[in-house]
Amino acid sequence: MRSSLMNLATIMLAALTTAACQPPPASPKAQIPAYSLITAEANPQTHALYSNLAELGRTSLLFGHQNSTAYGVLWYGEPGRSDIKDITGSYPAVMGWDLGDLELGVKLNLDWLEFDFIIEQIKETFQRGGISTLSWHMRHPATGTGAWETKPGIKELLPGGRHHKKLRANLDAFAEFNAKLSVSSADGSATLIPVIFRPWHEHNGDWFWWGIGKNLNTEQDFVTLWRFTVDYLRNVKKLPNLIFAYSPDRSRLDHDAMAESYLLGYPGDDYVDILGIDNYWDFGGVHNKTPRDAQHKQLVASLEMLADLAETKGKVAAVTEGGQDTVVEETFWTERVLSAFSASGKTRSIAYFLVWRNANKEREQHDHFYAPYKGHASEGDFMRFFQSPFTLFENDLPDLYSRQDASPHQPLAPDLKASKP
Ligand code: BMA
Numbered sequence: 001m002r003s004s005l006m007n008l009a010t011i012m013l014a015a016l017t018t019a020a021c022q023p024p025p026a027s028p029k030a031q032i033p034a035y036s037l038i039t040a041e042a043n044p045q046t047h048a049l050y051s052n053l054a055e056l057g058r059t060s061l062l063f064g065h066q067n068s069t070a071y072g073v074l075w076y077g078e079p080g081r082s083d084i085k086d087i088t089g090s091y092p093a094v095m096g097w098d099l100g101d102l103e104l105g106v107k108l109n110l111d112w113l114e115f116d117f118i119i120e121q122i123k124e125t126f127q128r129g130g131i132s133t134l135s136w137h138m139r140h141p142a143t144g145t146g147a148w149e150t151k152p153g154i155k156e157l158l159p160g161g162r163h164h165k166k167l168r169a170n171l172d173a174f175a176e177f178n179a180k181l182s183v184s185s186a187d188g189s190a191t192l193i194p195v196i197f198r199p200w201h202e203h204n205g206d207w208f209w210w211g212i213g214k215n216l217n218t219e220q221d222f223v224t225l226w227r228f229t230v231d232y233l234r235n236v237k238k239l240p241n242l243i244f245a246y247s248p249d250r251s252r253l254d255h256d257a258m259a260e261s262y263l264l265g266y267p268g269d270d271y272v273d274i275l276g277i278d279n280y281w282d283f284g285g286v287h288n289k290t291p292r293d294a295q296h297k298q299l300v301a302s303l304e305m306l307a308d309l310a311e312t313k314g315k316v317a318a319v320t321e322g323g324q325d326t327v328v329e330e331t332f333w334t335e336r337v338l339s340a341f342s343a344s345g346k347t348r349s350i351a352y353f354l355v356w357r358n359a360n361k362e363r364e365q366h367d368h369f370y371a372p373y374k375g376h377a378s379e380g381d382f383m384r385f386f387q388s389p390f391t392l393f394e395n396d397l398p399d400l401y402s403r404q405d406a407s408p409h410q411p412l413a414p415d416l417k418a419s420k421p
Pocket of ligand 1: 137
């Protein structure tokens with residue numbers, strides 16, 4: 001007995017000594033993968049935005065809205081106005097715009113917004129400290145019909161294909177547009193404003209001509225198109241301000257193999273900065289017949305899958321597009337959105353959620369909106385969503401365009417949130 005006690009004491013002492021010699025256990029911070037852009041030559045503001053977004057997004061949810069300052073359900077073309085700002089006093093943290101029809105060389109995009117107006121908005125957003133993201137519903141290169149064309153279009157666009165010149169011309173048009181996103185700094189030097197560029201979205205669906213599918217394009221052709229796009233903009237045009245987002249559609253993921261199906265067409269870690277997903281499906285999508293509770297569980301599962309993948313790859317995760325058309329549920333914002341994005345440590349690590357546009361009812365003659373507007377039934381619930389310390393709007397943002405890497409690093413989010421009304 002005595003000797004076994006001695007042995008135990010010796011073992012404990014040895015264990016303590018060994019522990020004392022070990023480095024301290026890794027802090028959660030040390031386990032965070034280093035976030036670096038696929039464009040090493042990106043400008044400092046773009047590098048800063050990416051790493052700040054990665055850090056901020058790990059513990060909070062930035063709210064985004066498409067076309068927010070262009071029009072709302074009940075107004076059109078009023079400078080400075082936004083349905084989100086009407087309700088909360090703040091612009092969304094992320095502002096989305098679409099480049100559809102840029103490839104025609106015309107003045108207006110597919111939703112009748114002047115490209116010059118979009119450029120102005122991106123500049124103003126940057127100057128206020130917000131984030132801008134661009135998608136592109138590009139027309140079919142051969143038929144000239146819109147993006148919603150199910151005749152496959154990729155093969156002819158690839159190097160060696162009949163319309164390859166057209167692809168280059170379209171990307172040149174993008175580079176010209178991008179060159180106008182220039183602002184002067186205090187020292188007089190010009191800076192290109194960082195943007196999250198989200199080309200070829202929802203490629204796992206069968207509604208765009210760039211989709212992957214039996215009667216559409218092959219996975220390999222899609223990967224080649226994506227890589228060509230990135231290589232051309234990054235290496236040939238040398239654009240220093242792009243953060244590339246990949247965004248398959250949630251409705252086409254296989255429940256039993258979510259991550260695998262998410263990666264259909266994934267061009268590789270060297271070609272993607274943000275792992276995005278477009279999700280209308282789990283938010284009460286009209287064709288989704290799954291009961292609400294089960295839908296909610298699937299929403300959480302899809303967010304966790306995305307968070308896991310992003311963590312493994314050292315990338316930022318985001319719901320790049322989505323919402324509920326005409327927001328029919330009064331408590332949509334807290335019960336569908338907030339509860340899902342704050343369900344677990346994983347879901348909380350999704351950086352942003354961008355809801356689609358609020359079409360102007362009079363101009364477009366139908367109800368098509370994803371954010372509330374003043375007077376809408378979900379306005380009160382949206383205020384609760386806004387007031388949650390977990391959500392960030394433009395007014396809540398720290399300086400995202402300078403490196404925040406003072407050491408020891410204080411998490412940005414909790415302090416910010418304390419200032420919420
Ligand atoms: C779709 C709809 C269309 C619009 C397109 C591009 O989801 O909102 O009305 O033209 O996005 O913004």
